[in-house]
Amino acid sequence: MSTAPKTLFEKVWEQHVVVEPKGEPTILYIDLHLVHEVTSPQAFDGLRMAGRPIRRPDRHIATVDHNVPTTSAYDRLHIVDQVSAAQVNALRKNCAEFGVEFFDVQDSSQGIVHMIGPELGATKPGMTIVCGDSHTSTHGAFGALAFGIGTSEVEHVMATQTLPQSKPKTFRITVDGELPFGVTAKDIILDIIGKIGTDGATGYAVEYAGSAIRSLSMEGRMTICNMSIEAGARAGMIAPDETTFAYLMGRRFVPTGAAWDEAVAHWKTLPTDEGAVFDRELFIDAATLAPAVTWGTSPGMHATIDGAVPTLSDAKTEADRKSFERAYEYMDLKPGTPMEEIKVDAVFLGSCTNGRIEDLRAAASVVKGHHIATTVRAMVVPGSQAVKRQAEEEGLDEVFRSAGFEWREPGCSMCLGMNPDILSPGERCASTSNRNFEGRQGRGGRTHLVSPEMAAVAAITGHFTDIRKWKQTEGAKH
Amino acid sequence: MEPINILTSKAVPLPLPNIDTDQIIPKQFLKRIERTGYGEFLFFDWRYDLETPDHVEERKDFVLNKAEYKGAQILIAEKNFGCGSSREHAAWAINQYGFRAVIAPTFADIFFSNAGKNGIILVRLSEEDVQTLMERSTANPDHLITINLEEQTVTDDQGFNATFEIDPFRKYCLLNGLDDIGLTLRHVESLDTFEKKHDRDFWSAPKTVTA
Numbered sequence: 001m002s003t004a005p006k007t008l009f010e011k012v013w014e015q016h017v018v019v020e021p022k023g024e025p026t027i028l029y030i031d032l033h034l035v036h037e038v039t040s041p042q043a044f045d046g047l048r049m050a051g052r053p054i055r056r057p058d059r060h061i062a063t064v065d066h067n068v069p070t071t072s073a074y075d076r077l078h079i080v081d082q083v084s085a086a087q088v089n090a091l092r093k094n095c096a097e098f099g100v101e102f103f104d105v106q107d108s109s110q111g112i113v114h115m116i117g118p119e120l121g122a123t124k125p126g127m128t129i130v131c132g133d134s135h136t137s138t139h140g141a142f143g144a145l146a147f148g149i150g151t152s153e154v155e156h157v158m159a160t161q162t163l164p165q166s167k168p169k170t171f172r173i174t175v176d177g178e179l180p181f182g183v184t185a186k187d188i189i190l191d192i193i194g195k196i197g198t199d200g201a202t203g204y205a206v207e208y209a210g211s212a213i214r215s216l217s218m219e220g221r222m223t224i225c226n227m228s229i230e231a232g233a234r235a236g237m238i239a240p241d242e243t244t245f246a247y248l249m250g251r252r253f254v255p256t257g258a259a260w261d262e263a264v265a266h267w268k269t270l271p272t273d274e275g276a277v278f279d280r281e282l283f284i285d286a287a288t289l290a291p292a293v294t295w296g297t298s299p300g301m302h303a304t305i306d307g308a309v310p311t312l313s314d315a316k317t318e319a320d321r322k323s324f325e326r327a328y329e330y331m332d333l334k335p336g337t338p339m340e341e342i343k344v345d346a347v348f349l350g351s352c353t354n355g356r357i358e359d360l361r362a363a364a365s366v367v368k369g370h371h372i373a374t375t376v377r378a379m380v381v382p383g384s385q386a387v388k389r390q391a392e393e394e395g396l397d398e399v400f401r402s403a404g405f406e407w408r409e410p411g412c413s414m415c416l417g418m419n420p421d422i423l424s425p426g427e428r429c430a431s432t433s434n435r436n437f438e439g440r441q442g443r444g445g446r447t448h449l450v451s452p453e454m455a456a457v458a459a460i461t462g463h464f465t466d467i468r469k470w471k472q473t474e475g476a477k478h
Numbered sequence: 479m480e481p482i483n484i485l486t487s488k489a490v491p492l493p494l495p496n497i498d499t500d501q502i503i504p505k506q507f508l509k510r511i512e513r514t515g516y517g518e519f520l521f522f523d524w525r526y527d528l529e530t531p532d533h534v535e536e537r538k539d540f541v542l543n544k545a546e547y548k549g550a551q552i553l554i555a556e557k558n559f560g561c562g563s564s565r566e567h568a569a570w571a572i573n574q575y576g577f578r579a580v581i582a583p584t585f586a587d588i589f590f591s592n593a594g595k596n597g598i599i600l601v602r603l604s605e606e607d608v609q610t611l612m613e614r615s616t617a618n619p620d621h622l623i624t625i626n627l628e629e630q631t632v633t634d635d636q637g638f639n640a641t642f643e644i645d646p647f648r649k650y651c652l653l654n655g656l657d658d659i660g661l662t663l664r665h666v667e668s669l670d671t672f673e674k675k676h677d678r679d680f681w682s683a684p685k686t687v688t689a
Contacts, residue, residue: 016676019668024647027665029672032684039565041511050659059684067509083509090511101685122684134564134588150566150592151513152658160662162669166645198496199558202587232561234587255680263681298496319495319556326494416563418505437500437562439523 005273007170008239009205012145012270016128018162025164031127033157034113035062035100037091038418039132043155044094054158057099061122064088064105065112067418070381070408076105084419098158109252111384111410114138114352118222119386121251125240125267130157135352135434137228141221142248143240143270145205148229168234169279171204172272175212177286182468184362185220186354186432186451188212188284189227190292190302196282198300202232204280207272212286213238218247219358226353227434230299239271293339293464294436294449296327301436303339305454305466311335330438331446332426339464342448346429347378347459348441349405349452351415354432355383357390359452363432364396366456366467370474372404373462379406379421381413405459417442430458479597481655485578486624487551489615490541497555498562499589503571516567517574542575546619554612555582557605560589569596579625581632583608594648595658599627607632607640614638627653 006014018027040062047054054060067084069075079085088105095102103109109116114135117123125143130136132154139146153163175188193200206228213224221238228236245264248254255263290304301323303309309328312335315321328335333342349355349363360380372378380400382388388410391397397407414421415433417440423429425444432455436447450458457465507519525542527535536543553572559582560568569592572580579599593600603611614621614636624633627649632640650656662669680686 018672019665021665024661025645027662027669029669029676031682038508042513042566045511045513052659061684081509087509087511124681124684126681127684132564132566134562136564148564148588150564150569150588150595152566152592152595156659156662159659160666160669161673162662164658164662198561199584199586202558202584229562229588232558232586253685255686259680259686266679266681298498322493323495416500416505418508435498435500435562437498439504440500443504443523443528 005276007272007276007278008143008207008237008270009145009170012126012128013167015126025166027162028128028165029162030130030157031059032117032122032129033060034117034129034131034136035060035154036066036113036131036133037064037087038066039151040094040154041087041090042151043158044098046155047098047158052159054098054100056161059161060100060158061103061117061120062091062095062100063103063110063113063116064091066412066416068105068411069419070411070413070421073106073409076409081420108385111386112352112355112412114226115355115384115387118142118218119251119384121248121254124248124254124263125244126270130163134229135226137233137236138222138226138352140225140228140235140237141218142244143237143267145235145237147235168205169203171201171206171233171280171282172278173206173208173282173284174210175208175284175286176210177212179212179215179286180289182291182453182471183289184451184453185216185223187289187292189224190294190299190449191284191289193227193231193300194302196231198230198298199232201228204233205235205237206233207237207239209239209272214241217358218243219356222356223353227299230434240267291451291454291467293454295331295333295339296324297330297436297438298323299434299436299449301327302449305339305464307339309333309335309337309339340466341463343428343463344376344430344448344458345427346423347372347376347455348381348414348429348431348433349379349455350381350383350413351433352383352412353434354452355381355387357387359432360387360391360396361394363452363456364399366453367403367405367460368399370403370460372459375462376459378404378459379408379414381408381421382410384410414441416440430455430464479595479655479657482578482597482599482652483627484624485551485599486622488547488549488620489552489554489581489611489623490547490550491612491615492541492553492555493612495556496558496561499560499565499568500562502560502568503565508565508567513570514574516571517576520571520575544619549576551576551578552623552625553577553580554608554615555580556608557583559585560593561586564588566592569593569598573598581608581611594652597652597655599625599652601625601632601642603632603640603642610638
């Protein structure tokens with residue numbers, strides 16, 4: 001290994017190279033594989049057919065999240081949709097057969113797979129982490145190299161605890177300065193995707209740096225890294241620091257005593273060295289950011305809340321033009337419509353992007369003392385059992401319930417609508433999730449991505465509302 | 479996975495950028511635990527009219543439903559094809575519908591990887607070249623395109639001739655229909671050695687609790 005200054009990504013990569021066969025991709029060691037019900041059954045079947053065991057069951061953790069109902073504990077244990085029930089049962093059976101630790105639907109550690117890795121302390125700095133889910137990039141918030149994989153790769157990791165990988169290029173995005181009032185991690189990442197495009201980081205491992213990123217809590221950092229994939233990035237990473245260590249200390253799978261000290265000493269060696277060179281750099285001044293709302297059918301199609309739906313003259317390319325026209329029609333929006341005039345029918349608070357305790361606290365602080373608009377249905381789906389317990393201890397469930405929100409059981413829910421939580425055709429939703437693709441939340445449903453605070457205020461007013469102005473007027477009354 | 483080298487076929491033009499995997503195979507088909515049978519659900523929401531309950535009707539105006547494009551083994555699309563969700567079901571659906579190759583200016587990373595593992599050739603051509611082929615296949619559904627993997631060329635009978643880049647190892651695997659796990663297990667000794675050392679690092683173990 002050379003002694004030249006290295007990036008965080010390069011350090012983690014090099015520490016996991018098993019072998020670099022000539023003319024072939026690098027064989028990269030995988031420290032942790034997270035497993036869920038949707039992308040794993042065919043992989044377990046593949047192992048069975050080939051007579052292969054899981055090489056390292058101790059490096060696997062499984063849970064159910066994508067298609068479990070969120071309505072009640074009873075409904076979760078008696079899934080009506082027989083296809084979903086079969087998939088959940090297949091995971092139960094497969095984990096028992098192959099010796100994988102499984103957090104079942106009512107386990108106190110169950111939750112969205114990207115929530116429970118960090119909560120358990122299974123996710124740690126400097127690790128390589130994969131999962132058959134594109135939002136695996138979330139774990140990069142801890143300085144881990146984490147990325148989503150397909151089912152063939154799931155099987156490959158199970159059989160070998162490695163993956164053949166070509167080395168991505170490096171891309172540093174620096175966000176410097178103090179975040180303006182009302183601007184959150186979600187607004188930062190939506191701005192980045194808007195700037196570089198949904199394929200802007202394809203082929204790159206992104207490192208987020210700068211004072212605005214360092215000022216974020218672990219929850220905010222996870223929101224940023226989570227949506228790296230929406231810019232096409234292979235992975236998103238943030239250097240571990242005292243915020244990271246404080247979050248991890250004392251969690252179930254985190255070392256203690258002398259091992260903790262040794263681990264922290266190692267983690268401190270990971271941040272990018274002074275003078276390390278990235279293949280690409282982008283600088284953003286935090287002062288220029290504002291609360292964001294997506295208007296179209298791709299996460300890059302966003303406006304600021306004080307802006308409007310762009311017109312065709314804003315399209316930079318012919319391809320953009322075509323996408324804009326298609327999006328206007330699908331979203332039933334006219335170019336030039338001010339964002340604040342767009343009414344919503346539904347509000348979804350949750351997902352691996354914004355289903356954490358800090359997100360629920362932020363939304364509850366907006367909701368407290370108010371009631372949702374009569375034209376709106378709204379639900380809160382905590383990302384995990386741990387988040388749900390914590391929120392209930394703090395009385396947030398009562399704040400949401402008395403404001404007219406439904407308070408649900410943990411899961412992926414309406415982020416992708418694999419369970420019964422879906423939009424009806426034409427229904428318009430302010431959602432704290434990560435994708436506004438056509439039909440993502442239900443066929444014909446219209447999704448606008450926003451931060452938890454922006455979703456909360458839209459639920460109250462019935463239309464998108466500038467959280468900055470609202471907090472200064474309504475918020476001041478409480 | 480089946481070996482593949484030379485493919486001559488008509489092509490289905492799908493002139494849209496950023497076609498995401500939610501469009502290629504919608505979520506409801508991700509609940510299945512089988513690895514086959516996804517071809518009929520390819521581009522489901524675009525392909526079928528579901529206005530009438532309990533009755534699924536093909537949308538006549540969607541390109542896959544046009545008789546003249548039936549049997550095509552090549553799909554042509556615009557940039558960033560396969561973005562979004564990591565679902566390999568997208569690659570299965572494309573393959574099981576009968577496509578063996580997709581031509582586009584760029585592909586999303588995870589889809590790119592998934593396609594390779596299912597014997598689908600992904601051909602990256604310049605925007606201009608993709609447009610040319612898109613126009614020819616739109617004007618004439620019987621327009622034949624030949625992809626030669628060994629030579630890394632795309633040609634037609636109207637003088638189109640372009641070369642494409644492909645990672646040599648990926649090409650080798652596609653040409654020979656090789657299984658990745660078997661290939662990796664050739665290195666099991668290196669893996670055993672690496673693991674012995676790596677396992678002693680407290681930070682690398684997901685479930686280490688004490689020293």
